[in-house]
Amino acid sequence: MSFVVVPTNIEDAVRFLADNPEARPLSGGASLVAMKNAGLIEASHFVSLARIEGLNGISVDEGGLRIGGMTRHRDIAASAHLTGDLAMIAQAAGQIANRVVRNMGTIGGAVGNADPAADYLPVLTCADADVEIYGADGPRRISIEHYLIDWYETALEPGEIVTAIHLPHPKEARSNYHKLARTPGDYATASVACAMDGKRVRVAVGACGPKPIRSAEAEAALEGQIADPAAIRIFADSLAALADPMDDVRGSSDYRLRLIPRMVTAAINEIRGAH
């Protein structure tokens, strides 16, 4: 089975998903169709989101930026809207898989799948993003922090679709995304998103636990101390202490715990030196 249906509005899509519990929403297909091909999932239907208006592209209003869920990695990597402390999001998008897959994969699909090693999760966590979700009861918004729950577990209810990512307006600030991977295009062994505005630094570590690691307490303690190597060291170690990495083909848990302080320190120093 796996009939493809192509609704033209979001209400029809979520109604179809509600009426057909074995149906799955299909965005770019970069992960979902690969899983189908590998026999990892079964779906009565794939509900393509390609024809639904308002899901593709980046828009700006007084509230901030909205990245439609069907926006491709390619377009996010090249977006002129993602500047300052949001530049790290474009950097992350440009490091996903390879050129051809970036033509297909979407941010909504990636956030919906929520692979803990996915490049978007640390940058969106660092950027205080909100996830816009549409279900049978209409739209809702939830912070990325509360959206991500556990390994591959999110706040998405059955039949709900990630329709957009919301971000604050970019600040005049620096940001960067550091990814350590076995080879370019692989999932990260560990990754670090870092943004600095004024004296405040925000850091999120990816691929080292069920969800990105971020600590408001540690960030507050580092405020105003970013020129102090000892303070940076305490900060970096405190993030490593919060990590819960797995052993997998990309690296052991122990290796990742050693990577985190080094990568966090390097990311902060790069941003600091650039000022």
Add this chain to the structure above:
Amino acid sequence: MSDKQVISLSINGVTGEVFAPSDSTLLDVLRDDLGLHAAKRGCNQGVCGACTVMIDGVPMRSCLTMAGACEDHEVKTLEGYIQDPLMNSLQEAMIASGGVQCGFCTSGVLITARNLIEEKPDAAAEEMRTALSGNLCRCTGYVRIVEAIAKAAKEVVV
């Protein structure tokens, strides 16, 4: 698995309908229903790049594309480039440079490389290698493929 559906497709400028299993990918339909064998089934996971085709002018993985989601989209496979001057010079450059050995990756490489030359005719060798990171070749070590792309790109610029 026996459920089939009618899927209307536009491939290499020809529009028609196929009656194919509903869970077919575009690659399945190309190879199994239409006999277009340039796109290869390597990993079937979107990693190896042997199945790369153009959809609406953009290179994509046919193995990750549901056939039923292709209605109203223009698909172009390597077979659609038989009379394309740029593709022809790329093919000749691949032969001359020895960029083809077993040949399994070649059609995917050609689609990716032609798109790169079109978008960035002055791409540096490093950019070519990065572009090819989505096309696995286990024979050539890429050196001769990169040579061939550089050669074809030079001809375009001139």
